[in-house]
Each structure stands twice: as structure tokens, then as C-alpha cells.
Amino acid sequence: MAFVGEVDIRVERGVGRITLNRPEAINALTHDMVRAVDAALVAWAADDGVRSVLLDGAGDRGLCAGGDIRAVHRDAVAGGTATPGFWADEYRLNARIARFPKPYTALMDGLVMGGGVGVSAHGSVRVVTERTRLAMPEVGIGLAPDVGGTYLLSRAPGESGTYAALTGGVLSGADAVHCGLADFLVPSGRLDALREGADVTAPAVEVGPSRLAANRTWIDACFAADTVEEILDRLVAHGEDATAKEIAAKSPTALKVTLAALRRARALPDLEAVLEQEYRVSVACLRDHDLVEGIRAQIIDKDRSPRWSPATLSGVDDDAVAAHFAEPEVPFRLT
Template identity: 55%
Template sequence: MENNDVLVERTGQLGHLVLNRPAAINALNHGMVRTIAAALDEWEADPSVATVLISGAGERGLCAGGDIVTIYHDARSGGSESETFWRDEYHLNARIARYPKPIVTLMDGVVLGGGVGISAHASHRIVSERSRIGMPETGIGFVPDVGGTWLLAHAPGELGLHAALTGTMVSGADAILMGLASHFVDSAILPTLIAELAERGASAVVGRYGQVPPESALARERWWIDEAYAPDDAGTILERLASMGHPAASAAAETIAAKSPTAVTVTLAALRRARLAGSLEEALNQEFRVSLRALRWPDFAEGIRAQLVDKDRNPAWSPAALADVDAGVVAGAFADVGALELGLSAPDATATDVSVPSNTAPQTTAKGS
């Protein structure tokens, strides 16, 4: 488990994983995913470990997502390394959701993309006044993954679809409303909370320091979000947003119009499908198919180039308009990939899925203390 990009620490009954790439806001690489998975395997069998904590080094945030630039170069050379990375990452996302011991994640600061995948499926998901959480994939010609379609599809009303299509970052209070987080704790208290986790159970400690979150800004916007995003057609959604006469709705329309038309169309379809999925694992299997297909889209490499490589912020999407997105490309994104299938299955397909996010807080969990 030696990997300087993840510090694996033990204090009392606490196993602590510290993502340790602060200059990159702790962006995930393949080695980090493997280190986290190995630690979880070891600590599950260790009776002296009662709680697992995942946090990020530095002051900027837990994790800014996957190492997208590495994926960009891999996509240009064939994409085999990305396939292996996503396979291990998605298995880790499911592992965190089903872990038999409490996992506490500190979603403090920036938490994007892959950072959501290693935090928002945990039993105790803590946000603060500094939290900025999002799934910005449509801006790079990609589609929310790491179980993000499952989480966003189960947010109240159409809040999840709004966040997915616009790529907007939400506050800690918004994240609790959406079911992405479970507890709000002032950032100044987090060191004390961490220290107590070494001696006391997770539910007791998090319950002690959990606070009533501030009012969610998104809660005040539900009236136009639910109405505008109700259709199953992306073009119709943009027309509704633009015609509502509300500044925030108009801004959302402009934001979505600047994203990859292919990614926007497939993201909408992915969330609709994830809402009907029977488990997180089923949604992850779907996301893996979409990710493999997206790796071959011209928009994925172009989006990363424009945002993160050349940084000209001027992607040339192909096609450039929603109306020109090929229905066959959308349908093909969800098609079985044969021997490459991810193959995840829920522990008991007949039981109620325990990984559906809760939209209430503060709360305790059923994963122990």
C-alpha cells in the first residue's frame, strides 16, 4: 500500500486515508485508487479498525476528480489504460457504498467528479461552509460517472439533472438537500472531529458535531428547475429555460448551450436510465459502457484540450448543435460491450438497495458506529 499520493495512517481505532496531491487538488490517479482499495481490504479484516476516514491534503479541497490530462493522452493513443483505471475506480465506488464498517468522508473544499465517487457513496459524508461539489463532465465532452448518475438521478425533483447538464458546483447545504452529503460541520471543527474518531464511534462523533446546515440556495430554485428540466429532450429543456423569463434559468440555458451537445444529450438519457436502475451497481455498469464509448468521441479529447491542455476555453464541438446529435450515437453509448462489461452486481438483488442517497440531514446511518 506504499504510495506517497495516498497517506495510509492508523490512529487508535481509526484508519485514515489522506489523498496527498495538494498541488493538483488531490486529483485521482490509478495508483491512488489501488492504494485506497488495498487499505479497505486490509482494514475490513482488522478488528482493531472501527472507522475509516477519507480526507484530502492541503486547503483547497478533498479531490478535484480524476487525472483527466492523463486520460486525454491515453485516449489519443488508444485508451487501454483508461479502461483499466475506470474499471478499478468504479469497483472502488461500489466497494465504498457497501463497506461493512463506517466510512467518514470530509467533503471540505472542492469535490469534483471522481472526488464525488470516493466520498458521496460513504456512510458519513461531511460538508462544510467551504464545500464546492460538482460533476462538470459535460464541459469536457464526457458524462457523469463514478456512480454520479445514480446519485444525481435520485436527488429531489430535477435538481440532479440541473447539476449534471450545467456542471455547476453546489454548496454543502445544496449537497445535503440533493443527497450527496449527510452532515454539515464547520470547517474549524474538523480537526477536533478527526481526533475523536480515533477513540469513539463514527455515528456518535459525527452526530455530536453535525450542525443544522444553512438554507440551500437550490431549494429556492426548485420551482423553475423542476418545470424546465421535466422533458426528456435536451433541446426542449433549453427552450423552456430560455423562455421562463427568470435570470437564473436563462443563465442555465446559456451554460448548457456551451457544453458538448453529444455529452448533454447522453447525460440526460443516462440520468433518466439511472433513475430506473435497481442499484448503484447497475448504474455503474451503465456508466462504464458510456465511458468506453465517450473515450472515442471527438468531443472528449477536444473538451480536455480546450479546458485543461491548451486552456483556450474554446472547444470546437462535433456536432456543434443539439439538433445534430445522432440518435444512433446516443443509443450506442448504452449498448453492451461484451467481454469488456464491468459486471458489478448488488449483494442481494431482491433486497431494498441501501445505497440510495438520503435527502435528510443531520442523520445517523445503518452502517454501524
């Protein structure tokens, strides 16, 4: 099997190699890329000549900047008919990676955001470096973390996952290991050796200090609150005004939906059930004003001044949040 285009798929010495190949867009995932990777994994799972899989990204900026958000924006403006199909295929791929029967190694170097987390952090061997900058920034564009992000973050130590989801902030490689989003931190200079088959665990590398781990006391105390409003109040009381301000700039609707999604995800039995919930939430967000407005402000016009509606947390009522978890017209099932 060999496919070269937006994703480079081939087999080298018994290793199924997947290289995301849109370096000009930091390898942002298109629907065609998702389909190609999924088809390769289906074939390789049944191929005795393929012992393992290795995922990396072309260029030197990062593994993957996420999904093709510009395409989502175009579709949302036009009525949102294509994006649910993209999400369904993407989430199906996330589940396949998590259940893949052979070693699946992801080299999470550089920028790893959103959909990039989905194709890497569900793998069996997840490698970060000193250059890793990982984030689930969806609340900043009027969306909730998806691609299994609420599954991973809801199971992170303490409230570190809630912190990462509501701030949308950037995590270092050490932070990613602390949160359970990665397994090994290696120097970026060793990546070529790993591509050639070197043992990722030798020599052992100290993970080093995690800013997230060092701040767990106030993170756990503040982010354990039941509402976003109470989280903000606790942050201010702890002198963490900058974090409170960072969160308050996000979509009020997305913040409340995200907190609800994380809490619900903790009670769901497995990744598949959480992905089904994320699909319901994502499709509901596709109908919201804030998704189109958030992408416009952050990605299209880049004025960084989104006009959220409702504009305040108090304007988002419980019924509006609950509506994001309702079954869409076309259900999505993995179980």
C-alpha cells in the same frame, strides 16, 4: 498497514485513515491511488482492529479535484487502451465504499469534483463545510457523470440532480445536503476535531439556505422535460436564459447522453447496475471527438473554446446516443 506517497494510508487508534496526497493537483486520483485505497478497504473490512474509516485530502484547496484528466487525455490521444482499466478499478472502489461494512466518514471540504465525489458521496457519513464546492462537471469535457454520479443525481429530490448534471455547476455544502450528496454541514474549523474522533452530529449545525432548494420550482418544471432541447426552451420561457446559455456551451453529445443516462439510471435497481452502465458510457465517450477536445480546451490549452462535433444538439441523433449504452468489447461486471 502504512503507505505514504500519493495517498497516505495508516491506522490511528482503530481508525483507518486515508489522506489523498497530491495537493499540487488538488489530490486528483491516479490509478495507483485508486488501487491503494481499494486494497486498504479490503484489508480493513476484515480487520477487527479497524472500527471505522476516515477520508480527507492534503492541502487546503479541496478533498479531490477528480480523476487525473491529463492522463485520460494522453491515453485517449494514444488510442485509449489504459483508461478503461482505470475506470473499472475506480468504479469497483466506488461500489466497495458504498457497501463497506464499517462507518466510512468523508470530509468533503473545499473542492470536490468528479472522482472526488465517487470516493466520498458513497460513504456512510458525508461531511461538507462552508468551503465545499462540489460539482460533476463532466459534460464540459465531453463526458457524462460517472463514479456513481448518475445513481446519486438520478435519486436527488425532484430534478435537482438533472440540473446539476447538465449545468455541471458548483454546489455549496448546503446544496449537497439538499441533493442527498452529503449528510452533515459543519464549520471547517471543526474538521481537526473530527479527525481526532469528535462526534460529527454534536453540536448540531443548521444546514442553512440552499440556492438549489430555493429554485426548485423552476428547476423541477424545466428539467423534467424529455429532451435537452425542450429543457432549454423551458428555461428561456421561465426567464432563466443564463442557465440555458450555460448548458448550451457544453458538449451536445455529452448533454444528450447524460440526460439519457440519468433517466435510465432511475430504472436500474442499485448502484452496481448504474456503475456498469456508466462504464459502457465512459468507454464509448473515450472514442468520441468531444472528450479529447473538451479536455484540451478546459485543461490542456485552457482556451475555454472547445470545438464540439457535432456542434449542435440537432446534429446528435438518437442512434448516436443509444450507441453509448452498447456493451464494450471487454465487459465490466459488478453484479
